[in-house]
Amino acid sequence: MSHQTLNLVDIAVDAGALRLVDGVSLTLARGEVVALVGASGSGKSLTCAAALGALPAGTRRQGGQVWLDGAPIAPKRLRGRVVASVLQNPRSAFNPVRTLGDHAEETLQALGVEKRHWKARIHRALQEAGLDEPQRLLDLYPFEMSGGMLQRAMIALALASEAPFLFADEPTTDLDVIHQREILDLLAGLRERFGLGILLITHDMGVVARLADRVLVMDQGRVQESAPVEAIFRQPRHAVTRALVAAHLSLYPTQEITP
Amino acid sequence: MSLLSARGVHHHYSRAALFRTRAATAVLEDVSLELQPGEIVGLLGRSGCGKSTLARLLTGLETPTRGEVLFEGAVLSRLDKARRRDFRRRVQMVFQDPQGAVNPRLTIGEIVREPLIHLTELPRAHHAERIAELLERAGLDASMAHRYPFELSGGELQRVCIARALASNPALIVLDEAVSNLDLHLQLQMLDLFATLSREQGVAFLFVTHDLRLVERVCSRVLVMERGRLVENAAVSTPLSLVSREGRALAEAVLPALPRRLTSARERLAPERVC
Numbered sequence: 001m002s003h004q005t006l007n008l009v010d011i012a013v014d015a016g017a018l019r020l021v022d023g024v025s026l027t028l029a030r031g032e033v034v035a036l037v038g039a040s041g042s043g044k045s046l047t048c049a050a051a052l053g054a055l056p057a058g059t060r061r062q063g064g065q066v067w068l069d070g071a072p073i074a075p076k077r078l079r080g081r082v083v084a085s086v087l088q089n090p091r092s093a094f095n096p097v098r099t100l101g102d103h104a105e106e107t108l109q110a111l112g113v114e115k116r117h118w119k120a121r122i123h124r125a126l127q128e129a130g131l132d133e134p135q136r137l138l139d140l141y142p143f144e145m146s147g148g149m150l151q152r153a154m155i156a157l158a159l160a161s162e163a164p165f166l167f168a169d170e171p172t173t174d175l176d177v178i179h180q181r182e183i184l185d186l187l188a189g190l191r192e193r194f195g196l197g198i199l200l201i202t203h204d205m206g207v208v209a210r211l212a213d214r215v216l217v218m219d220q221g222r223v224q225e226s227a228p229v230e231a232i233f234r235q236p237r238h239a240v241t242r243a244l245v246a247a248h249l250s251l252y253p254t255q256e257i258t259p
Numbered sequence: 260m261s262l263l264s265a266r267g268v269h270h271h272y273s274r275a276a277l278f279r280t281r282a283a284t285a286v287l288e289d290v291s292l293e294l295q296p297g298e299i300v301g302l303l304g305r306s307g308c309g310k311s312t313l314a315r316l317l318t319g320l321e322t323p324t325r326g327e328v329l330f331e332g333a334v335l336s337r338l339d340k341a342r343r344r345d346f347r348r349r350v351q352m353v354f355q356d357p358q359g360a361v362n363p364r365l366t367i368g369e370i371v372r373e374p375l376i377h378l379t380e381l382p383r384a385h386h387a388e389r390i391a392e393l394l395e396r397a398g399l400d401a402s403m404a405h406r407y408p409f410e411l412s413g414g415e416l417q418r419v420c421i422a423r424a425l426a427s428n429p430a431l432i433v434l435d436e437a438v439s440n441l442d443l444h445l446q447l448q449m450l451d452l453f454a455t456l457s458r459e460q461g462v463a464f465l466f467v468t469h470d471l472r473l474v475e476r477v478c479s480r481v482l483v484m485e486r487g488r489l490v491e492n493a494a495v496s497t498p499l500s501l502v503s504r505e506g507r508a509l510a511e512a513v514l515p516a517l518p519r520r521l522t523s524a525r526e527r528l529a530p531e532r533v534c
Contacts, residue, residue, distance in 0.1 A: 176305040176469035177512040206514025229518045251472040252516035
């Protein structure tokens with residue numbers, strides 16, 4: 001866990017003749033939360049998928065590099081070892097016919113962890129993710145767990161990998177407000193305790209307000225604005241940012257808006 | 260007279276196992292409510308509280324284990340054929356997952372036309388015009404009628420489902436987390452559409468959600484559910500103040516409007532004005 005800084009440099013993704021991500025660069029340091037925000041289709045998920053070499057069929061990375069502590073690194077060496085991922089829909093991220101324990105073993109096997117360390121590492125990760133009774137949980141199938149539990153389980157698997165960075169793609173979008181808050185509290189705690197560097201992909205400015213230090217606003221495949229979170233809310237400069245913040249604040253009719 | 264009401268509704272699902280019957284899980288317990296014409300009522304609760312089940316009972320997709328659902332005072336399960344068709348026309352539902360709610364082999368135009376064919380007397384010659392009008396009402400381009408569901412984004416397809424729900428000029432639309440997956444500006448656009456329909460055409464809405472902010476924005480009344488029971492029935496004011504334990508828990512979990520450093524700066528300036 002000694003890596004300190006991750007740089008995405010000039011990432012570009014095409015689908016056929018269409019450019020979907022157009023030269024996105026960002027820096028993520030240990031212990032910070034960077035939010036990548038924008039409307040659906042703005043290219044935020046594709047940017048991360050390209051960095052991890054996990055682009056969906058029909059799209060191709062056309063350029064860009066990822067640097068780790070100042071040296072280029074191949075996507076497949078990044079994925080799982082340096083960067084763990086948490087996805088939006090926990091139900092589709094798990095194999096429905098395999099138990100949580102099977103998933104945990106698969107994760108550790110893929111990372112080349114020695115078998116004698118598996119049990120301790122999985123139990124610790126589950127407890128860090130706020131899941132008590134690890135032994136009972138490991139025997140459960142995904143359908144026996146609620147959406148909130150599955151999302152915690154996905155975070156636990158990310159923790160078990162001991163990767164220093166986490167890409168969280170809409171981690172709370174499919175959860176109710178109570179589970180949302182719990183998961184965001186959990187991510188905030190992991191950043192504090194382990195210095196996890198988190199890239200948070202979201203369209204929800206409430207999530208940004210809760211967790212982010214810095215914000216990148218994407219539109220049409222490009223980063224249109226990049227600033228500390230306070231500046232994004234206080235002085236949004238780009239029209240897209242202003243629209244996002246205004247729509248968000250309109251949900252808080254009693255909140256004072258002018259600084 | 261109430262448009263739609265529930266009286267002492269209980270519901271449970273018996274979980275069938277191969278060799279034994281597991282204990283039935285109670286999903287709803289003694290739920291009673293009234294929906295009046297033209298009002299927008301929020302049904303607020305966390306996941307698993309039974310709100311979707313209640314929505315399915317109110318729209319006649321399932322029949323309660325005990326108790327009754329009444330449409331304009333008549334028990335739903337005992338409506339004659341003509342009244343049942345009238346109920347189908349006047350009470351519509353939009354689900355959370357649009358991909359699962361449309362036939363992938365039909366064009367968008369055909370999807371919106373289905374209720375026109377089955378539930379209205381509108382002559383076929385007027386269908387295309389009506390479909391275009393409905394799509395535009397839902398914020399979509401009328402030319403979309405020729406495309407297929409897989410060509411649309413989730414947000415576009417959800418608005419197609421909303422256009423379809425509007426097709427039969429319903430008196431009530433039940434929205435089961437129907438805007439949750441849209442980008443916020445589209446959510447707000449749909450909420451404004453619902454408010455306009457309620458105001459101008461007297462359409463009532465039952466808005467099922469876990470997000471108190473949306474209830475506060477569009478609803479005139481809110482029902483709070485906890486573990487299969489209604490625990491609060493309150494008029495919506497700004498700011499919305501709920502008194503039940505569950506209502507307060509849902510209010511407390513609302514995401515912050517501003518980053519903490521901005522909020523705390525403001526608290527120093529005007530502590531009493533910050534919620």
